Amino acid sequence: MNDHKDYQGAKLGMWLFLFTEVLLFGGLFVLxxxxxxxxxxxFHKAGQxxxxxxxxxxxxxLITSSLTMALSISALQKGNVKLSKILIMLTIxxxxxxxxxxxxxxxxxxxxxxxxxxxxxLKLPKGEIVFYGLYYVMTGLHGVHVLIGIVVLSFLxxxxxxxxxxxxDCVMLENAGLYWHLVDLVWIYLFPLFYLIV
Amino acid sequence: MASTASQPVSFLQDKxxxxxxxxxxxxxxxxxIGLLYFWTILTMFGIGVVxxxxxxxxxxxxxxxxxxxxTYNVFFTLHGVIMIFTVVIPSIPxxxxxxxxxxxxxxxxxxFPRLNLxxxxxxxxxxxxxxxxxxxxxxxxxxxxTFYVPFSEFTTSNVTVAAIGVFIMGFSSILTGLxxxxxxxxxxxxxxxxxxxxxxxxxxxxxxxxxxxxxxxLGITVALIVLERVIGVGxxxxxxxxxxxxxxxxxxxxxxxxxxxxxxxxMGVVTEIIPTFARKHIFGYKAIAVSSLMIAFAGSLVxxxxxxxxxxxxxxxxxxxxxxxxxxIPSAIKVFNWVATLYKGSIQVEAPLxxxxxxxxxFSIGGLTxxxxxxxxxDIHVHxxxxxxxxxxxxxxxxxxxxMFGAMHYWWPKMFGRMYNRGRAFLAWAIIFVGxxxxxxxxxxxxxxxxxxxxxxxxxxxxxxxxxxxVGSWVLVVxxxxxxxxxxxxxxxxxxxxxxxxxxxxxxxxxxxxxPTLNFVGQPxxxxxxYDYKGVVVDE
Numbered sequence: 001m002n003d004h005k006d007y008q009g010a011k012l013g014m015w016l017f018l019f020t021e022v023l024l025f026g027g028l029f030v031l032x033x034x035x036x037x038x039x040x041x042x043f044h045k046a047g048q049x050x051x052x053x054x055x056x057x058x059x060x061x062l063i064t065s066s067l068t069m070a071l072s073i074s075a076l077q078k079g080n081v082k083l084s085k086i087l088i089m090l091t092i093x094x095x096x097x098x099x100x101x102x103x104x105x106x107x108x109x110x111x112x113x114x115x116x117x118x119x120x121x122l123k124l125p126k127g128e129i130v131f132y133g134l135y136y137v138m139t140g141l142h143g144v145h146v147l148i149g150i151v152v153l154s155f156l157x158x159x160x161x162x163x164x165x166x167x168x169d170c171v172m173l174e175n176a177g178l179y180w181h182l183v184d185l186v187w188i189y190l191f192p193l194f195y196l197i198v
Numbered sequence: 199m200a201s202t203a204s205q206p207v208s209f210l211q212d213k214x215x216x217x218x219x220x221x222x223x224x225x226x227x228x229x230x231i232g233l234l235y236f237w238t239i240l241t242m243f244g245i246g247v248v249x250x251x252x253x254x255x256x257x258x259x260x261x262x263x264x265x266x267x268x269t270y271n272v273f274f275t276l277h278g279v280i281m282i283f284t285v286v287i288p289s290i291p292x293x294x295x296x297x298x299x300x301x302x303x304x305x306x307x308x309x310f311p312r313l314n315l316x317x318x319x320x321x322x323x324x325x326x327x328x329x330x331x332x333x334x335x336x337x338x339x340x341x342x343x344t345f346y347v348p349f350s351e352f353t354t355s356n357v358t359v360a361a362i363g364v365f366i367m368g369f370s371s372i373l374t375g376l377x378x379x380x381x382x383x384x385x386x387x388x389x390x391x392x393x394x395x396x397x398x399x400x401x402x403x404x405x406x407x408x409x410x411x412x413x414x415x416l417g418i419t420v421a422l423i424v425l426e427r428v429i430g431v432g433x434x435x436x437x438x439x440x441x442x443x444x445x446x447x448x449x450x451x452x453x454x455x456x457x458x459x460x461x462x463x464x465m466g467v468v469t470e471i472i473p474t475f476a477r478k479h480i481f482g483y484k485a486i487a488v489s490s491l492m493i494a495f496a497g498s499l500v501x502x503x504x505x506x507x508x509x510x511x512x513x514x515x516x517x518x519x520x521x522x523x524x525x526x527i528p529s530a531i532k533v534f535n536w537v538a539t540l541y542k543g544s545i546q547v548e549a550p551l552x553x554x555x556x557x558x559x560x561f562s563i564g565g566l567t568x569x570x571x572x573x574x575x576x577d578i579h580v581h582x583x584x585x586x587x588x589x590x591x592x593x594x595x596x597x598x599x600x601x602m603f604g605a606m607h608y609w610w611p612k613m614f615g616r617m618y619n620r621g622r623a624f625l626a627w628a629i630i631f632v633g634x635x636x637x638x639x640x641x642x643x644x645x646x647x648x649x650x651x652x653x654x655x656x657x658x659x660x661x662x663x664x665x666x667x668x669v670g671s672w673v674l675v676v677x678x679x680x681x682x683x684x685x686x687x688x689x690x691x692x693x694x695x696x697x698x699x700x701x702x703x704x705x706x707x708x709x710x711x712x713x714p715t716l717n718f719v720g721q722p723x724x725x726x727x728x729y730d731y732k733g734v735v736v737d738e
Contacts, residue, residue, distance in 0.1 A: 009309045009384040016376045020414040027418035027448050031433060034444060042439075117430030126439030133431040133438065137422070 007171050014175040018182050021145075025186055028138050032193060035130045042127020047198030049114075050135070054105045055195035058098050059187065065094035066184040069177050079167045081160060088157045091180070095150050102143055106136075135194055142190060145183045152176050206714040208615065214715070226311035227715060231318050232296030233613070238322065239293055240682075242284040247675065249277040254637075254671040257664050260656055270654035271340035272355075276332065278343025279360060283367050284325055286598045287456060290463035291409075292321070292374055294605045295402045297613065299378060301706040301713060302396045304387025304722040309380035317373040324367030331359035342652065344453070347434040347445045351426045358427045361420040368417045371459075375409025378402055389724045396704045396728040397486050401466025404490035408455045408462075412498065416452035419445065446508055450501035458497040460594055461561070462490055464601025465532055468554045471608055472536050474702040475551040476543025479729045482535040489528035496525045506574050507581045515574045522572035529565055533558060548700070549623035553604030556631050560596025564589060567642060582652075585645025591638045603630070603681065610685055611699050615711040616692030617738075622684040629677030636670025696737030704728045 036043050072087030109132075113120030116136055121129055156176050159165040165172050207214075209229045215221055222230055253273050256263050265273070296314065300307055308314050332338040335356035341349055350357050382403050386395070395403075422445075425431045432438025434445040473480040480486065502510060502518040510518075536558060545551070567589040570576045580586065611617045640663035645651075649660050656664065698707040703726055709718055726733070 006309065006384055009380050012383055013310060013313075013376055013380045016379055016410050020372050020376075020410055023411060023414035024418050027415045027422075027451075030448070031444055034441070035439070038441075039439065116425075116432070122438070128439075129432060130439035133433050133440070137425060137431055137433065 005169065005171070010171045010175060014178050018178060021179075021182055021186075025138075025141070028134070028141070029189070032134050032138070035127070035134065036198070039125075039127025039130065042125050043131050043198040046124075046128040046131040047194065049109075050195050051105065051108075052195045054101055055191050058101050059191050061094050061098045061101070062184050062187050065091045065098070066181050068094065069180045073170065073173055073177050076160065076165070076167060076170050076173055081166075084173075085157060085160055088153055088160065092150055092153050092157070095146050095153070099143060099146055099150075102139065106139075131198075138190055139194070142183070142186055145186070149176075149180050149183050152179065206710065206719055208710065208712040209715045210614070210712050212715045224315065226307070226315050228300050228307050228311065228314060229297050229613075229713065229715075229717075231314050232293050232298075234318050235288055235296060235321070236293035238318075238325070239285055239289055242280055242325065246277055246281040246285055247678065249273050249280070251671055251675060253277065254668040256654055257656070258668045259664075260658055260661060262654070265654070267654050268337075268340065271342075271652075272338045274652055275339050275342050279328060279339070279364070281594075282343050282456075283364055284321075284328070286460045286594055287367075287371060288321060288374075289460070289598060289602050290467060290605060291378070291402055291405055291459075292317075294467070294602075294609060295374075295378060295405075295463060298609065298706050299381060299399060299402055300385065301709065301717050302399055302704055302728075303382065303385060303390050304705055304718070304724065305381065305385035306716050306718075308377050309384055310377050313373055314377055317370045317377070320366055320370035320373070324363045324365075324370060327363035327366060328360055331356040331363060335359065344449060345420065345423055346449075347423070347426070347442045348436075350423055351435060358424050361423045365417055365420045365424075368413045368420070371409050372413045372417075375406035375413070378406040379410065382406075387722055387724060393484065393487075394724070394727055395487075397469040397480065397483065397490075398463075398466035398704075400487040401462045401469070401490045404494040405459050405462045407491075408459050408494050408498065412452045412455040412459075415448060416456075419448040419452065422448075443505070443508060446505050447502065450504045451498075454501040454504065455494075455498045457590075457593065458493055460598045461601075462493060464557060464598045464604075465490070467601045467605045467608070468536060468557050469532070470702070470704065471550045471554040471604055472539050473543075473729045473731075474608075474700050475546045475548055475554075476540050477546065477701070477731055478539055478543040479727075479731070480535070481538035481541075482531070483729070485531050486535050489531040492528035493525060496521065496528065500525060500572075503572050503577075506577045519572055519574045523569065526565065526569060533562060548607075549618075549620060549627060550604050550608035550700075552624065552627045553600050553607060556627070556634075557597060557600040557604060560592050560600060560634065564592030564594075564596055567592065580645050582650055583645035584641040584649045584651055587651050588638050588641030588645055591641070596634060596638070603627075606685060608700070609706075610688065611692075611695030612706060612711045612713070614689045614692075615695055616688050616690075617695045617699060618684050618688035618692055622680060626677050626681035626684060629680065630674060631677075633670050633672070633674030633677050637667050637674050638670070640664070640667045640670070698735065698737045701731065701734050701736035703731050703734050 068087045068090045072084045072091065075084035075087055109115065114132055115121065116133060121132055153176060156165060156173055159172065209227055213221070215225070222234060225231065252264070253270065256265050256270055256273075296308070337355045339345075339353075339357045339360045340355045341353060341357055345357060345361060382395075382399060422431070422433055426434060432440050434440045434442050436442065469480065469486055500518060500522045502514060503522045506515055506519075536554075567585065571580065571586060571589060607618070607623060644660050644663045647660070649656055695711050697709065697711055700707070705722060705724070706713070708722070
């Protein structure tokens with residue numbers, strides 16, 4: 001058909017997609033708000049068992065990955081393909097690092113018998129069951145998004161490598177960056193909700 | 199027909215990118231994708247109609263007539279899931295929107311043609327998953343299309359698979375909306391300003407916003423149903439601290455706006471048809487355009503009116519009731535503007551106009567009965583009765599599907615280059631109109647008398663009305679058969695149609711029928727506004 005690429009159109013499409021992501025998480029944030037107001041004490045008590053050290057490290061990891069992501073776009077825009085590829089790779093590594101920490105964190109809870117529908121969890125007060133339900137669903141859905149981000153960024157590394165995405169046509173990398181920042185942003189809200197304010 | 203010699207190859211015949219079925223199911227041409235949607239939607243509509251007929255047959259007499267209670271539950275669940283998610287939600291936007299939106303704004307295609315193809319595939323995969331849910335596991339879903347908890351969490355029927363199917367189809371709907379929004383923003387031809395857009399495009403624009411903003415909520419809601427069933431998270435389970443009411447809220451935050459996804463495009467079709475056959479500029483262009491956006495906006499704030507009897511504070515009930523009444527304003531703006539357009543017009547009675555008028559009539563009944571349901575006091579009386587069933591069939595069948603039939607009769611000569619038999623189209627319309635009202639009007643009366651919905655059995659006092667309703671369903675189906683026979687036979691045997699058989703003024707009528715692959719022969723020229731009929735040459 002026609003090969004002319006619409007830069008603004010691609011950007012607009014991506015922003016619309018990000019709206020849908022915000023609303024996808026939005027449904028869960030609504031549930032969180034309602035259940036927090038219903039069981040403030042239980043949320044407080046259950047929240048004590050989450051390790052803020054894990055959460056803080058993961059926040060730092062993810063924010064740094066957003067930085068490397070942004071830098072890789074700038075590098076490509078300035079024509080430095082090599083640097084851009086290194087920075088994409090670094091972003092992927094940080095994302096893997098995030099998931100690894102998450103794995104140990106979830107692993108510790110599961111080891112203590114706290115996972116959805118587990119006998120130990122069901123012995124806890126209802127508010128705490130809901131807290132952990134939300135914890136697993138929300139951080140799980142976020143984790144899935146990190147995983148998707150890793151796949152997307154791997155493809156982009158390949159595209160930058162082959163020149164399919166280049167200095168003159170970098171909107172795909174920019175859009176991947178937008179997605180990655182949104183994943184980061186969701187975590188910026190999840191972190192205080194689960195680790196700090198309760 | 200003007201000149202056949204210089205006709206470019208139509209998109210139906212184009213073999214430049216291969217032939218056979220693959221040149222269709224992997225085509226990125228918006229017209230081919232639109233037709234793929236169209237045939238799939240009609241197929242699913244056929245299945246939905248058969249299920250509806252079976253339900254009506256069961257209800258012809260009290261007690262067990264042809265099926266038992268369990269099977270009846272499956273029937274109304276599948277009828278709902280199929281009709282809502284696979285027929286009326288995609289109906290007009292995915293079929294006619296895809297085919298005509300780019301042509302109407304002077305574009306070659308949508309903004310993301312490959313994404314468009316992906317949408318259709320996701321839609322097909324979603325349908326396939328729903329079909330799988332019917333034939334595997336421990337029986338098809340029996341929860342009703344709303345998948346209300348707690349029953350949907352604990353029933354042994356195949357709810358998990360069906361919910362996954364709905365989730366996938368939600369994705370398809372989102373991508374179509376995203377594509378249309380970007381297309382309308384970015385691909386309008388030079389001179390096609392926002393106030394020169396055909397109003398069908400405006401209605402698609404408002405619809406696309408709802409698709410993009412509301413559907414993700416449905417996604418997360420059905421995803422949670424799956425998680426509840428598979429790993430027992432318990433966010434809606436009172437035994438685990440969850441609240442079933444939260445499910446209803448999340449479900450209706452999508453599913454109420456979804457009814458505007460269904461009806462806005464049909465309103466857009468009516469807005470194209472009426473001025474064309476009144477030979478008169480549309481009355482109140484801007485009011486109609488803005489009312490689409492108002493419906494989209496206000497319609498997103500009224501979801502809890504489905505829950506007046508579920509348990510809410512009185513304040514919430516009053517606020518949601520009030521907001522519901524607000525939606526009636528932009529809807530009425532449209533109706534008054536249509537009627538004002540017809541007033542003193544030079545009316546030419548053709549099948550599309552008849553369907554548009556049927557839309558106005560049925561949708562007005564649907565809208566006004568909606569006010570009875572939206573006002574909290576009367577809703578308590580008629581909630582979960584046949585009144586609700588009658589109401590939404592008047593809006594969705596009488597609205598969306600009449601709009602769809604109108605669109606079919608309006609654009610058929612453009613899509614296939616051939617005209618159907620007009621006399622037979624009138625006959626089909628008349629039979630459909632009579633059958634429709636015989637089928638659904640008794641439901642409104644039975645509802646007021648207290649007949650509850652979703653029952654396979656009833657007290658003898660309702661039998662007369664039930665029988666009229668069932669007979670109505672037969673009449674309706676006869677009308678549908680005549681209509682489809684008429685349209686399908688026209689594809690091969692119809693009289694060849696020219697560029698502009700109706701003398702309409704929007705851009706799709708300036709291109710050959712059927713349109714060539716790239717839509718326009720050369721650069722499109724914008725000579726007139728969309729409802730500016732002066733000097734339009736009719737080309738039958």
